[in-house]
Amino acid sequence: MIEILLVKIYIYFLERSEIMKKNNNCDFNINNVGEEVELYGWAAKVRNLGGLIFIDLRDRSGIIQLNINPDSLCYEVAEKIRSEYVLKVNGIISERTSKNPNLKTGEIEVIVKNIEILNESITPVFELDKDDVLEDTRLKYRYLDLRRDNLKNNLITRHKITMCVRKFLSNNGFIEVETPILSKSTPEGARDYLVPSRVNKGSFYALPQSPQIYKQLLMIGGIEKYFQIARCFRDEDLRADRQPEFTQIDMEMSFVKEEDVMNLTEKLFQKIFKEIKGIDIKLPLMRMKYDDAMKKYGSDKPDLRFGMEINDIHDIFQKTDFKVFENAIQDKGTISCIKVENKADYFSRKKIDELTEFVKTYNAKGLPYVKYENNEFTSGISKFLKDDEKKSLIEDLKLNNNDILFFAADKEDIVYSSLGALRLKLGKELDLINKGDYKLLWITDFPSFEWSEEENRFVSCHHPFTAPKDSDIDKLLTDKKHCYSKAYDIVCNGYEAGGGSIRIHKADVQEKMFEALELTKEEIDEKFGFFVNAFKYGTPPHGGLAIGLERLTMLLCETDNIKDVIAFPKTSSASCLMSDAPSIVDKKQLDELKIKRII
Numbered sequence: 001m002i003e004i005l006l007v008k009i010y011i012y013f014l015e016r017s018e019i020m021k022k023n024n025n026c027d028f029n030i031n032n033v034g035e036e037v038e039l040y041g042w043a044a045k046v047r048n049l050g051g052l053i054f055i056d057l058r059d060r061s062g063i064i065q066l067n068i069n070p071d072s073l074c075y076e077v078a079e080k081i082r083s084e085y086v087l088k089v090n091g092i093i094s095e096r097t098s099k100n101p102n103l104k105t106g107e108i109e110v111i112v113k114n115i116e117i118l119n120e121s122i123t124p125v126f127e128l129d130k131d132d133v134l135e136d137t138r139l140k141y142r143y144l145d146l147r148r149d150n151l152k153n154n155l156i157t158r159h160k161i162t163m164c165v166r167k168f169l170s171n172n173g174f175i176e177v178e179t180p181i182l183s184k185s186t187p188e189g190a191r192d193y194l195v196p197s198r199v200n201k202g203s204f205y206a207l208p209q210s211p212q213i214y215k216q217l218l219m220i221g222g223i224e225k226y227f228q229i230a231r232c233f234r235d236e237d238l239r240a241d242r243q244p245e246f247t248q249i250d251m252e253m254s255f256v257k258e259e260d261v262m263n264l265t266e267k268l269f270q271k272i273f274k275e276i277k278g279i280d281i282k283l284p285l286m287r288m289k290y291d292d293a294m295k296k297y298g299s300d301k302p303d304l305r306f307g308m309e310i311n312d313i314h315d316i317f318q319k320t321d322f323k324v325f326e327n328a329i330q331d332k333g334t335i336s337c338i339k340v341e342n343k344a345d346y347f348s349r350k351k352i353d354e355l356t357e358f359v360k361t362y363n364a365k366g367l368p369y370v371k372y373e374n375n376e377f378t379s380g381i382s383k384f385l386k387d388d389e390k391k392s393l394i395e396d397l398k399l400n401n402n403d404i405l406f407f408a409a410d411k412e413d414i415v416y417s418s419l420g421a422l423r424l425k426l427g428k429e430l431d432l433i434n435k436g437d438y439k440l441l442w443i444t445d446f447p448s449f450e451w452s453e454e455e456n457r458f459v460s461c462h463h464p465f466t467a468p469k470d471s472d473i474d475k476l477l478t479d480k481k482h483c484y485s486k487a488y489d490i491v492c493n494g495y496e497a498g499g500g501s502i503r504i505h506k507a508d509v510q511e512k513m514f515e516a517l518e519l520t521k522e523e524i525d526e527k528f529g530f531f532v533n534a535f536k537y538g539t540p541p542h543g544g545l546a547i548g549l550e551r552l553t554m555l556l557c558e559t560d561n562i563k564d565v566i567a568f569p570k571t572s573s574a575s576c577l578m579s580d581a582p583s584i585v586d587k588k589q590l591d592e593l594k595i596k597r598i599i
Contacts (some may be wrong), residue, residue: 026062026104032093033108039064039089040118042147043081044128053078057089057110060152065096065109074115084121084128090114135563140577142568154565157276158553162229164275165249168268174225174251179214181207181231186527191235193244196593207233210546212463213531215252216503219542220534227251229549235574241495241551241562244574249498249552252544258486258502261543262442265490265498268547269440276556279438285490286441293443294412295336298420300446303494304439306432310336310419313407316392322384324368328409335409338419339397340426344371344404352380358425359408364418368407372399381407424494435558439493446487448472449480449516457518462487464513466501467543473509476516486543497552500545507535 025039041059055066055078066089068078081087091110100106125141126133128148138145145151166176185192185206192206208214211230218226230250238244253261263284270281286304293302296309314335317325325335340347347355347369356367369380377390385393393399406422408415427433448468449458458480460466467486468476475483486502504510510532514524524532553565563569570576590597 025057025059025064028064028093028105028108030095030107033095035093037089037091037093037110039087039091039110041087041089042121043083043085043087046081046083048079053081054109055081055087057087058147062104062149064105065100066091066112066115067094067109068112068115072112074112077115077117078112081115081117082121082123084124085117086119086121088116088118136571136577139563139569139571142578146567151564154553154557154559155567157557158549158565160276161272161549161553161556162249164272165227165229165268168271169225169227169251172225172264174227175223176228177218177223177226178228179208179211179218179230183208183214184527184530186213193233193235196595198592201594209234210248211250212465213528215250215544216465216542217531217534219252219254219503220537220539222254224254225251226253226544230546238570238572238574241554241560243550243562243566244570247549249547249549250544251546252542254540254542256502256541256543258444258488258543261500261502261545262488262490265545265547269490269497272552273438273556277438281438281440287444288441289445290443290447290484291445294416294420298416298418298423299494300443300489301491301494301496302420302441302443303424303427303433304441305434305437305493306427308338308340308423308427308432310338310416310423311397312336313393313396316389316396319386320384320389321386322381324366324381325407325409331411333409333411334415335407336415336419337397337405337407338423338426339399340404340406340430341400342402343430344373344402346430347371347404355406355422355425359418359422362418362421363414364408364410367422368409370405370407372403372405373401375401437493438555440497441491443489443491444487445469445484446489447481448476448483448485451481458516460517461485462499462501464517465503465510467504467509468513473512476512480516488545490545490547492552492555495551495555496548497555498545498547500543502541502543505535505539505541507532507539510535 025041028037039057039059041057043055044058044063045056047054051070053068053075055068056063057066068075072078089110089112091112091114093108094111096107096109124144126137126144128144146155170176182195182205185194185204190209192209195205195207197203197205208230210232211228215226215228228250230248231245232248233245235244236242266281266283266285270283273279273281288302290300293300295312296302298310312334314329317335318329320326320329328335352367352369359367370377370382370385371379372394377385393405397405406419408419447461448466450461452459462485469484469486472483487499488501489496489499491497504513514528550562550565554560554562557565559565568576568578575582587597
């Protein structure tokens with residue numbers, strides 16, 4: 001009986017010892033006082049007070065204070081420790097005399113019994129607890145940057161999102177399938193990254209811009225419900241929310257309609273927001289047609305966290321004498337405006353000149369405006385407005401004292417894009433956006449085609465496998481401008497968080513789509529031959545959606561820089577400052593690939 005009891009006691013202390021070794025710094029609190037621990041980490045900060053030495057030990061979980069007394073046997077070792085040395089520590093958790101309320105472990109410290117320097121470090125090129133470090137420096141020494149709390153926490157959030165997605169989709173009957181990275185170059189998208197084949201001289205693979213064709217082939221193969229955390233590559237100009245390599249939460253389903261895909265995606269977002277942010281997303285989400293979004297917000301990804309909608313005032317100025325408005329009407333354009341409430345006095349002549357130059361970058365010719373002060377119109381184009389036009393503006397727009405109107409009169413796309421951009425700019429400048437708020441909605445009924453000035457033809461608005469509305473199939477060849485598709489984007493706070501469509505599943509419709517895109521039979525056979533052939537073997541109705549993992553993580557981490565949620569991102573010139581990629585390769589490698597350097 002005594003032997004059994006001793007064994008149980010031994011197992012208890014053995015298990016307890018192992019647990020303590022594996023515990024993270026921030027898992028300790030005042031309840032752990034008196035417990036012996038073994039910790040590993042970096043010396044985030046060293047303070048030698050001429051007697052006592054205090055070291056802030058950092059690991060992935062956070063920071064805990066170490067206390068080394070002058071009488072300690074390890075004091076001489078502690079004196080040698082400098083910033084970012086790698087340490088192993090044994091000690092006893094004790095209550096701090098001077099507590100730090102800003103630290104999770106601020107009520108406790110570790111009285112060090114033994115400390116071992118596992119590795120030394122040269123002085124870091126920047127202070128890890130400072131936020132004013134140049135981005136290029138942070139990118140060059142990314143392995144140091146990753147030790148900072150904000151980046152580390154962002155990556156943890158990203159991990160939690162992917163785990164939540166995998167669990168949710170698996171519980172809903174999806175299976176995860178990997179698709180090829182080395183694939184075939186296909187048209188109608190962004191520029192491909194090409195990979196030369198050593199075995200097949202003169203031939204190239206393309207890195208996938210998305211798993212689009214493969215996931216459709218999986219539906220033809222009877223998988224029915226597929227998902228993948230998919231790496232994608234696009235050789236395109238970069239911006240704050242775009243990288244040359246990125247990750248999609250990719251999913252595809254058979255025997256579904258638009259509402260089926262959207263409803264499941266809504267529930268997935270609801271689950272993610274609840275688990276990551278503790279926010280309850282109310283379903284169903286708002287639906288807004290593409291045309292309505294453009295007319296109201298000048299964007300197919302409207303930010304609904306503030307008002308200031310675009311107002312259609314075309315009818316008010318049908319008999320205008322103001323030349324700018326008159327020309328827009330004669331050219332079959334439109335006239336719209338945005339109202340900024342109670343801010344007329346904010347907009348000086350200098351400020352309006354700045355905004356005028358801003359909208360010109362969106363091809364607007366200028367920025368007419370009027371202020372409404374003391375129950376009358378002043379400044380700007382007020383002298384060109386007729387009494388009945390003024391009355392209509394006051395009544396229709398519900399003007400109040402100190403409001404200001406900014407106008408745009410031109411082709412529809414110029415009016416909507418310029419006012420939409422102005423709306424966002426003013427929303428940020430005037431601090432109208434509640435940054436802790438989340439507004440999600442669906443944008444639906446996208447055009448099937450958009451006009452490309454560069455190619456002088458209509459191109460796919462999304463991709464050539466997007467199904468047109470059933471009522472618009474006959475317009476594919478006769479009225480491309482007014483042909484709409486079964487496409488949908490989920491939008492959050494002015495970002496496209498994800499997008500997808502119901503796919504074409506009938507060979508004759510797909511053939512008509514290729515014809516609408518002016519692809520020759522030879523081009524179709526060369527680029528899509530294997531895919532078109534698969535359509536002959538019983539293709540089910542199917543559709544899906546891809547969520548941008550980085551953009552979603554950006555939103556949930558409340559940052560507007562995509563680099564903040566990627567471990568090793570590229571710069572705006574698609575280069576890696578840390579590894580110096582891309583780089584020149586030696587002549588031997590090029591000779592093996594039968595490639596000649598001409599630069």
